[in-house]
Amino acid sequence: MTDKSIDLIEDIEPVDPVTPPPDSERIRQKKILLLKLALFFMVITFLSGSLFYLYVRFAPLPDSDLNSHSRILSADGSMLADLTDNGQNRVKVPISEIPVYLQQATVAIEDAQFYNHGGFNFRGIARALYVDLKNGEIVEGGSSITQQLAKVLFLSQDRTFSRKLQEVLLTIQLETRFSKQEILENYLNAVYYGNGANGVGAAAKLYFNKPVSQLTLAESSLLAGLPKGPSIYSPFDHLDQAKARQHQVLEAMVRNGYITGQQADEAYQQPLTLSSQKNIETGAAPYFSRYAAWSALNQNGVPEDELYRGGVTLQTTIDLSMQKAAEAAVRKYLPNTPGLQTALIALDPTTGEIKAMVGGRAFEQSTLNRVLSRRQPGSSFKPFVYLTALESGITPVKMYKSEQTSFPYDKDKVYTVKNFDNIYVHDYINMREAIKRSDNVYAVSTEMEVTPQRVIQTLDRFGFATQFQPYPSLALGVFPVSPLEMARAYAALANGGTLVEPTAIRQVTNAYGREIYHRERQTRQVASPQNAFILTDLMKSVFDVGGTAARIQPDVANRIVAGKTGTTDTDAWMAGYTPNLVCVVWVGYDKDQLLGPVESRAASQIWGDFIKNALANEPAADFPRPDGLLEVNIDPTTGMIATDNCPRVEREFFRIGTEPLQECTVHKGSPIRLDKTPDTRTESSIEKIWRWFKGSNER
Structure with a gap:
């Protein structure tokens, strides 16, 4: 470095560093900042509080659900009942x-x-x-x-x-x-x-x-x-x-x-003096309206106070035209006997939707809904015995002798079975004839062969709540069930063995139309489609000449229907179905009074009149036939394949592999072939030898 450079450096004056403010000044500045923040916060709080006060003091309150009614509507939207007005x-x-x-x-x-x-x-x-x-x-x-x-x-x-x-x-x-x-x-x-x-x-x-x-x-x-x-x-x-x-x-x-x-x-x-009865709904279908309200509370989860305070709409399943047909049938055919009551329940077997409900003669006289009351179903219970038999390998050509018969049971007990009015064929009959005539001996014979325990298992599958006992009389419907339970079970037969839980409500909405409660459709397979179809085909005979429901055949002449009557000393039933409608009717007294002949027939008459008018505008249809069945002509007296010499021929359905193979040996001749469905079952050696011996190439 030169001397000149040194002189230049010496000429530069040093710069003093920035002197920080004293501590008191910093504190003062912080206080000012805090005061500003506090003031800002106070202003914001004051403004927010003022706005909040103005809101709670002057903002309009929302509309109350109490200003709108809770309603029960039919399937087409018509008013059935106003739960916040009645x-x-x-x-x-x-x-x-x-x-x-x-x-x-x-x-x-x-x-x-x-x-x-x-x-x-x-x-x-x-x-x-x-x-x-x-x-x-x-x-x-x-x-x-x-x-x-x-x-x-x-x-x-x-x-x-x-x-x-x-x-x-x-x-x-x-x-x-x-x-x-x-x-x-x-x-x-x-x-x-x-x-x-x-x-x-x-x-x-x-x-x-x-x-x-x-x-x-x-x-x-x-x-x-x-x-x-x-x-x-x-x-x-x-x-x-x-x-x-x-x-x-x-x-x-x-x-x-x-x-x-x-x-x-x-x-x-202090004793309390209560009024005589609760509120009574008025308007169309009062028994159903009360049941729909019950369903909303117990099946759809609607709280009771919410249902009755207002703003809730129950969109139900009831068909008003069918409801009117049901009420008209009751008025027309229920005898005007003091104390005589009835119940009618109709539902769609594929959806479980209840289409009509009558719970008694007059709602204003008695609000008891007898659709939910348990009574002895009598012979209308027999189809579940026969379904158990079909599931056990018994076929429609099974023969039992129609005569008074005693059955030992429970080690040392004996049960003697009689037919109504002691009327017997005194010969062997098949399942179709037994269902048609409502033969008690055949029913109990079938139950004892398949065992009462297996019948009870079938009943449990179909959802009956009764505690059944394994007695021979089980087949004759001595244990009480409700018409609603019977309708649900019969619907499964009509629906190819698929049981659908009955429902009265399609949708529950609030005052703004939003769905608030929903119930999933509940189904389960309780029988095979093949066995359900065979049993249904057998139950069609009840309406034929000689059948227990033949008197109402003119009412259902243009319909393909299946069903079963049931009569005890105190209860009359008619349960039956088409492919798209199930109906169960009960007639009797609340206190088990004996029925007369006219009263006993009323259930069938009400049923026939209802089916005729409820389906007046619906095209007739047959039950769909599932795969796995053979249609065979048989001789009803032998249960064998019918020939052209048999005086009587009946057409029966069989699950493939259970059909009869032997031609009628009493009326020998050429077999009457009906079903061309190929038999995929493996032919046994004995069957091959028998066919060779007859010289026949047909199976």
């Missing part, structure tokens, strides 16, 4: 007409801190949480009366976060806009009290047949306990549980200082 189940009552006892009882049992909180009972929530954790399940709710009102008026039963958030906002809105008395008044007029009654006005009328203003402490305390479980605590159905709940309400009233212990004891001991 029985006047909504009676608006001002708080001034609601007894103070009922107000106090409701607050005491539902929300003791109601008058002291702003919509959320945090003490109740904490208590409920403790109880639920202690029990390991949800046994107690902590919702306030205001929260419950929000749910009743505006919300569905969905348990989602968004629905819970809606509940919080609506609760705040209600508390902001209404006084406590207004909230309580709306709650008491909206909450569900069971059996179709919404609000205290309807509940007082329903349970005690009096205006709500006249309710006593005892009656008020009973009503106040119902909303927690309307079906559980219904005094109509569970009076003991209703009284236990009433006791809880009275204790809560004492605990909160509303009444004394002596008043509570006196109220609990």
Whole structure:
């Protein structure tokens, strides 16, 4: 480096580094920043709070489901019943007409801190949480009366976060806009009290047949306990549980200082005079409407309070034209005998959809739905014995002698079988003749050969709920079943052995048309298509000359029908089907009164008239024949292949491999060949020798 360079460096003055501000200045700047942030936050909070207040104070509340009705519609959309109108189940009552006892009882049992909180009972929530954790399940709710009102008026039963958030906002809105008395008044007029009654006005009328203003402490305390479980605590159905709940309400009233212990004891001991009956649906198909409502609750999972509060539509399966045909048939043929009742159930065997239902002579006189009542089915039960026989390898040409016969069973017991009016053929008959004549001896003989245990297994497959016993009389229908169970089982025979669970409801929608509950179609194969077809073909003979249903043959002359009659001393049945409709009819008395000849015939007459008119506009059709069957002409007196010399010839179906091979030896001649379906079964050596001996090249 030169001297000149050194001089230049020395001429450059050093630059001082930036001097940081003192600590006090930094603190001051931070405080200013924090103040700005706090001010900003306060402004945002104030604006948000103001907007929130304006929203909860002035934003319109959503439309309440109570403003729309819950309806039951037919398959074509026609109105069947209004679940939120029938029985006047909504009676608006001002708080001034609601007894103070009922107000106090409701607050005491539902929300003791109601008058002291702003919509959320945090003490109740904490208590409920403790109880639920202690029990390991949800046994107690902590919702306030205001929260419950929000749910009743505006919300569905969905348990989602968004629905819970809606509940919080609506609760705040209600508390902001209404006084406590207004909230309580709306709650008491909206909450569900069971059996179709919404609000205290309807509940007082329903349970005690009096205006709500006249309710006593005892009656008020009973009503106040119902909303927690309307079906559980219904005094109509569970009076003991209703009284236990009433006791809880009275204790809560004492605990909160509303009444004394002596008043509570006196109220609990006071007898309750309940009204005579529940709400009765009116309109078209009342038995079906009540069954559809039951199905919605028990099969489709619709909560009871949601169904009856409003906004729910049940789209059902009923065909109004068929329903009218059913009711007309009952009016025409049910004898006008005091106490005589009937039941009719018709359904589509391929879908299980119920098309018509009559549960009695007159719904306004008796609401008991006899379609669901169990009665002895008599001979209409025999097809399931014969199905078991077909499944066991017995064929339609099996012969048993038609005469009074005794059967030993259970080691040392004997059961003697007689035919109706002691009428016997006194000769051997085949399965077709037995079904046609309803021969009891043949049925029991068949049951004892295949064993009662196997018959019971068949019945279990078909879904019968009765506890059957392995007695010889099982074949004669001595164990009670319901017409609905019989219709389901017969439908499986009509449907190629596939059982479809009956259904009354196609769809459940809310007030906005959205499907909210759905039931999957339930099917299962309970018999082979071949055996179901053979049995169906045999059951067609019931309508032929000499058959037990021959008298109604003119009604079904243009139809291919299969069925079976059933008659006991106290019950008359007719069960049968076409390829697309099953119908079961029962006639009898509720208290097992003996039937006369005219009454015994009514079931068949009702059935025939219904089938004729219900299917008047439907084209006739035959049952589809499955693969694996041979159609063979047989001699019914021998069960062998018929020849041209046989005086009687019957056509029968057989599963390939079970058909008779021998030609009639009593009426020798040329065999009458009918079915050309190739026999794929392997021919045995003995059969080959026999065919060679006859000089025949045909199998």
